[in-house]
Amino acid sequence: MIRIAFVAVLAFAIVGCSSPDNAQEDAQADSPTSDVSTSSDASTTSDAQPTLTCAATSTTFTPNPCPAPSGAANEADFCFRPQWTGVKQVDVYGQFNLVSDWKSPFVSLTDDGSGTWVGKATVSAGSYPYVFRVHGSADNLVKDGTYLLDQENPSFTSAPSGAPLKRSVSLVTVPQSSAAPLRHLTGTVVFEGAPQPCYTVSLDVGEIRADGGAAVSEHTTANYLETGPNGTFDFPLADGDAIIAVRYPFLLAGADAGYPDPMTTPSVGIARTGVTIAGADVHLDDVDISYSSPDYAKMSPTNGSASLPVTFTFSVVSGSNAAYISVTSTNIAGNDPSYASPASTATSTVWDGGFGGGGSVVPKTQYWWGAWQRRAKSDAGTPWTEESLLFPVTFD
Numbered sequence: 568m569i570r571i572a573f574v575a576v577l578a579f580a581i582v583g584c585s586s587p588d589n590a591q592e593d594a595q596a597d598s599p600t601s602d603v604s605t606s607s608d609a610s611t612t613s614d615a616q617p618t619l620t621c622a623a624t625s626t627t628f629t630p631n632p633c634p635a636p637s638g639a640a641n642e643a644d645f646c647f648r649p650q651w652t653g654v655k656q657v658d659v660y661g662q663f664n665l666v667s668d669w670k671s672p673f674v675s676l677t678d679d680g681s682g683t684w685v686g687k688a689t690v691s692a693g694s695y696p697y698v699f700r701v702h703g704s705a706d707n708l709v710k711d712g713t714y715l716l717d718q719e720n721p722s723f724t725s726a727p728s729g730a731p732l733k734r735s736v737s738l739v740t741v742p743q744s745s746a747a748p749l750r751h752l753t754g755t756v757v758f759e760g761a762p763q764p765c766y767t768v769s770l771d772v773g774e775i776r777a778d779g780g781a782a783v784s785e786h787t788t789a790n791y792l793e794t795g796p797n798g799t800f801d802f803p804l805a806d807g808d809a810i811i812a813v814r815y816p817f818l819l820a821g822a823d824a825g826y827p828d829p830m831t832t833p834s835v836g837i838a839r840t841g842v843t844i845a846g847a848d849v850h851l852d853d854v855d856i857s858y859s860s861p862d863y864a865k866m867s868p869t870n871g872s873a874s875l876p877v878t879f880t881f882s883v884v885s886g887s888n889a890a891y892i893s894v895t896s897t898n899i900a901g902n903d904p905s906y907a908s909p910a911s912t913a914t915s916t917v918w919d920g921g922f923g924g925g926g927s928v929v930p931k932t933q934y935w936w937g938a939w940q941r942r943a944k945s946d947a948g949t950p951w952t953e954e955s956l957l958f959p960v961t962f963d
Contacts, residue, residue: 614833614860615833616759616761616763616857617758617834619764619816620765621764621793621816621819622651622652622653622705622706622793623652623764623765623792623796624764624765624796626652627795628650628651628652630650630682631682632683632803633646633648634646636743636744636745636746637687637743640692640741640742641689641691641692641742642687642688642743643687643689643690643695643739643741643743644685644686644687644743645659645674645676645686645687645697645717646684646685646719647676647699647701647717648683648684649682649684649701649790649791650791650792651704651705651708651709651790651792651793652682652705653704653705653706653708654678654682654702654703655702656701656702656703657675657700657701657702658672658673658675658676658699658700659672659673659674659699659700660672660673660697660698660699660700660731661695661696661736661739662695662727662730663688663690663695663697664691668729669729669730670729672700673688674687690741693740694724694738694741695738695739695740695741696724696727696730696737697736697737697739698730698732698737699714699715699716700714700715700731701713701715704791706765706818706819707818707819707822708793708818713788714787715789716736716737716772716773716787716789717737718770718772718789718802718804719746719749719803719804719805720737720747721747721806721807722738722740723737723773723784724736724738724784725775725783725784732787734773734785734786734787735773735784735785735787736787747805747806748805748806749803750803750804750805750806750844750846750848750849751801751802751804751849752802752842752844752848752849752851753799753800753801753802753848753850754799754811754851754852754853754949755797755798755799755853755854756768756794756798756799756800756856757798757853757855758855758856758857759855760855762794762796762797762799763794763856764793764794764796764797764798765793765794765819766793766798766816766856767792767793767813767815768791768794768811768812768813769788769812770789770804770811771786771788771789771809771811772787772804772807772809772810773785773786773787773789773807774786774808776808786808786810804844805844806844806845807844808843808844809841809842809843809844810839810840811839811840811842812837812838812839812901813837813838813856814836814837814900814901815837815900826898826957827956829858829863829866829869829955829956830860830864832956833857833858833860833863834857834858834956835856835857835858835940835953835954836901836937836954836956837900837901837953837954838854838951838952839901839951839952839953840950840952842949852948852949852951854949854951855886855942858884858956862881862884862955863955863956865880865881865882865914866881866882866955866958867879867880868958868960869958871958871959871960872960872962872963873961873962873963874962874963875918875919875928876917876918876919877917877918877920877962878916878917879892879908879915879936880914881914881915881938881955882914882938883912883914883940884940886942887942888912888941888942889910889911889912889940890912890914890939890940891907891908891909891910891911891939892907892908892916892936892937892938892939893906893908893936893937893939894906894907894918894934894935894960895935896934897935898957898959900954900957901954905922905923905934907939910939910941920962928962931961931962931963932961933959933960934960934961934962935957935958935959935960936957936958936960937954937955937957938955939952939953940952940953940955
């Protein structure tokens with residue numbers, strides 16, 4: 568088996584990965600923007616495993632494998648196999664030399680009866696960028712109208728002008744060759760070793776790199792799922808770089824649910840890792856989403872306000888080899904930070920309110936802060952990087 572954590576992705580994972588140009592992806596299964604709340608269907612008592620029920624704990628969803636493309640001249644075959652239930656509509660948007668490019672669906676796919684969506688269209692020989700736009704989801708798992716990549720097609724290109732995404736998009740070449748071999752990227756979400764159901768898992772693909780490893784175009788989300796009773800996830804995909812993100816199910820209790828109270832919800836907000844799929848299935852080490860109440864109790868400030876310069880205190884949790892804090896303008900899990908402290912074994916840092924890219928804190932404006940933990944394994948296992956749930960803070 569080949570299991571390689573690619574360094575560039577891990578660097579991305581440490582500092583956050585969302586982008587204002589790609590905000591639609593980062594908002595799929597993340598938190599509402601309401602204040603911290605101690606009441607929701609997904610709430611827990613201190614240090615108890617989150618007790619959750621969701622579509623994945625009550626139903627089994629097994630969409631059919633995608634059919635092989637016909638390879639016929641002047642024909643493009645498309646297939647989207649969602650890993651979550653409740654999809655109602657899937658359309659292909661792209662650049663096919665039409666006036667309606669990126670504005671209207673090029674082709675609408677049809678459910679084959681199992682939850683796999685298929686369709687074909689007539690198009691001249693050539694290469695065409697495209698994405699899927701998906702409507703419908705159980706449990707508020709995926710934002711309606713989300714644009715996703717094709718994880719079963721290993722060809723990607725930078726987003727052209729007019730595309731709804733500003734990162735990579737999928738690329739189909741007509742006539743189509745035989746389908747790419749598929750691998751499986753699998754793992755298990757646990758809470759202190761016990762399987763954890765109903766957490767959101769997303770798959771990103773499409774990272775395009777130049778010789779030397781520099782990113783030419785960044786990854787984009789391709790699929791989502793909820794973990795079932797056994798806590799496992801399984802994504803079929805073609806060879807290439809992939810990123811897995813595991814999130815607390817912020818919207819499981821409803822779109823208007825309050826943000827979970829970290830002091831009574833012993834969970835991370837997000838955990839993620841990156842791997843390269845190359846000719847074999849990859850099974851990731853278990854990702855433990857627990858974040859203990861004693862570790863949350865060591866975090867400060869947590870009363871909603873602070874004066875600058877501010878001293879942030881936190882812990883390096885058990886199993887981590889470094890930690891750091893980040894300050895963001897939203898409570899979206901894993902969002903790009905306005906400020907991130909250096910990663911180290913220190914458990915406090917002083918911040919003057921300045922942002923790394925220029926600018927500084929706006930007084931009386933609400934921000935959010937949390938602690939990141941590097942859970943890199945010493946035995947070449949999966950190096951998960953995890954962020955705590957976030958605390959709101961307004962600076963005087």
